[in-house]
Amino acid sequence: MLNNKLFLLLIIITLFGCNRKIYFTPSIKKQLVTYNQPLNQVQFFISKRISFKNITQTLDSIGNKNFTTRIIKLKKNTPGICIESKDSLLFMQFEKGKSNNLIFGVSGKSKPNEHYRILAYNWTKYFGVIKYDNIPYDINIFDAFASLKIKSKLLKRLAKKEILKRTIKGLKVGEIQLDTATIN
DSSP states (O other): OHHHHHHHHHHHHHHHHTTOEEEOOHHHHHHHHHTTOOGGGSOEEESSOEEEEEEEEEEOTTSOEEEEEEEEEEOTTOEEEEEEEETTEEEEESSSSTTOEEEEEOOTTOOTTOOOEEOOSEEOSSEEEEEETTEEEEEEGGGGGOBEEEEHHHHHHHHHHHOOOOOOOOOOTTSSOOOHHHHO
16 A cells, blocks of 8 residues: 555656746846856746737728737747846747847846746736837736746756765775874
């Protein structure tokens, strides 16, 4: 009975523990800097689905209104890279293109465990405005909780690099010459 429980626990740890993602926070950023890990070489992920849209209105030659709707979606766990870091801001790309950036950050008086969340230029009661591909898009207030994550094994791997191990074999009498005047 006990062996079955241990076996089940081992399977659960193997399935869920190996590929775990953790929220990116100022304290994790500080650890990466300590380990000399460039942020542009860290694989980031989105914590939840994000959707933003742009609706433009044009008039045709006879005065009819035409509407064009652009919708961009990022699925949960979409991978991205950091292309620039300034203070508490990260400029992230999730697809190729010079102006395809999303800005993530923490508040000015951030706490060490505050998540890096998507930021908008302006917020109203129900939505924010972001710029993507040089076009303003509306983002739902609930998508503002989308945060950045990284794989937890990155920190473990970096911490292992910094550990300097050695084993002391010991000394036997007669292996080194001592000044007997200082010992007595």
